[in-house]
Amino acid sequence: MNVAEHPKAEFVAGLRAAINDGTFVKLSLGKFRGEGEPRKAVATLVMIKDKPQLKLVTSFPRKDDTKTFPIERGVESIARSIGAEFMSATLFTSARDLRLDYSRKGIPHLASGKPTMAASAPKSHDRQKSYLVAPDRPYLKALDVTDRDGRIKPTMQGKYKQICRFIEIAADLIPEGDFEKDRPLTVVDIGSGKGYLTFAFYDYVTTVLNRSCQITGIEVRGELVKLCNDLARDLNFKGLTFVADEAARASSEAMDIVIALHACDTATDDAMAFGIQAGARLILSAPCCQHELAPQIHDTQNGLRGLIKYPLLKQRQADLVTDAARALLLEVSGYKVRLIEFVSTEHTSKNILIAATKSATVDRSAARQQFQELQETIGFSKQHLASQLKAAE
Ligand SMILES: C[S@@+](CC[C@H](N)C(=O)[O-])C[C@H]1O[C@@H](n2cnc3c(N)ncnc32)[C@H](O)[C@@H]1O
Known part of the structure; x- marks a missing residue:
């Protein structure tokens, strides 16, 4: 490490040079000594309308604040904050790391060292x-x-991330449905709750995909149904309606897409059964609490005793087996199934999303065989989706 003579000026010049010669990776700011809530910040390059910009994400204890700047304005803003608000700044480039630290007495010290990160192109997909x-x-x-x-x-950061992630997954999978363009997309959201994801889905389809759609939210709680219908009317979201009903009673007229996000317990099975019977080409479901299998799991002489004697592990095992059973039954019904991490476990432990797309190439008999093996090994006799599908045969 070398000590510099004009530390801050040299640091900022190093930042400009790294951006210009393409070696810039990121810059982090720490040791906050300004007013207000503690914070730290990270700057990276992003492409906006084909132009590189500096994206500065400032992290507060309960939220992140993101700003993008034209390069020079971003560099100037960062330069102003160094030594005033942030007493430490590290520049990561593919050629070297450069670190500027202020002592308690406000004396700057610059040190350079070997690079710890590789250069990355500005990310256009961020935007x-x-x-x-x-x-x-x-x-x-x-x-x-x-x-x-x-x-x-601040209290809605988790919900917003969940909405974004859901729309991101839906955006990837909707094209696989190959839905006809000349008619409205028909969608049912079962257990729609306050409608966060239903409104988001409607907004995405109508404004980003630029398609018309008929979406029905089904929710047992009448007060939420009223709230959502009022809101849909106020926002002029034509074709978005909410109905107070039980998932199991949803009529299975033909439907393109079925959504069920954290619909409680066996309401998820009802939603899947509904989607299969309605011929939905896409079923997106994030299971919630599960109570059906745990009481049934017993020692089937398959070596599970050491696992199921602990109630917490027995429940976790039941959760996994329930999701596997549902995934296999969807395959038996002619769907290609993907299990996707929905949101970070930091927000909810119920973070698996079962995504099923109608497919002619699924090995349905292999899935049936695997379901039977699972049932015999774990020792459960009743599973709600299996019963619903049998009743509909
Ligand atoms: C955890 S909330 C999820 C709400 C919404 N899908 C979301 O992700 O923001 C589950 C919702 O499902 C509803 N629900 C539970 N069982 C249901 C059933 N059998 N039929 C219809 N709705 C149900 C609950 O009233 C609740 O509003």
Whole structure:
């Protein structure tokens, strides 16, 4: 490490040079000594409308604040904050790391060392993803996800991430449905709750995909149904309606897409059975609490005693087996199934999303065989989706 004579000026010159010669990876700011909540910040390059910009993400204890700047304005803003708010700054380039630290007495010290990160091209998809669910969409404000200024409320960060992730997954899978373009897309959301994902899905389909759609949210709680219908009317979301009903009673007229996100317990099975019978080409379901299998799991002489004697592990085992059983039954019904991590476990432990797309090439008899083996090994006799499908035969 070498000590510099004009540390801050040299650091900022190093930042400019790295951006210009393409070696810049990222810059981090720490040791916050300014006013207000503690924070740290990271700057990276992103492409916006084919132009590189500096994206600065400032992390507060309960939220992140993201700003993008034209390069020079971003460099100037970072330069102003170094030594005033942030007492430590590290520049990561593919050629070297450069670190500027201020002592307690405010004396800067610059040190350079070997690079710890490789250079990466500016990420254009950053913008693409946030663009799928832009925070300024009016429905987000109406649902109290954002505040008056269009900022995500600190308590709603998790929900916003969940909405973004759901739309990202849906955006990847909808093309596989190969839905006819000349008619409205028909969608049912079972256990729609306060409608966060239903409104997001409607908004995505109508504004990003630019397609018309008929979406019905089914929810047992009448007060939520009223709230959502009022909101859909206020937002002029034509074709979005909510119905107070039980998942199991949903009529299975033909449907393109069925969604069920964290619909409680066997309501997830009802939603899947509904989707299969309605001939849905895409079923997106994130299971919630599961109570059906755990009481049935017993020692089948298959070496599970050491696992199921601990109630917590027995429940986890039951959760996994329930999801596997559902996935296999969807395959038996002619769906290609993918299990996807939905959101970080930091927000909910119920973070698996079962994505099923109708396919003619699934080995349905292999899936049937695997379901039977699972049933025999784990020792359960009743599973709600299996019963629903049998009843419909
Ligand atoms: C955890 S919330 C999820 C809401 C919404 N899908 C979301 O992800 O934001 C589950 C919702 O499912 C509803 N629900 C539970 N069982 C149901 C059933 N059998 N039929 C219809 N709705 C049900 C609950 O009332 C609740 O509002």
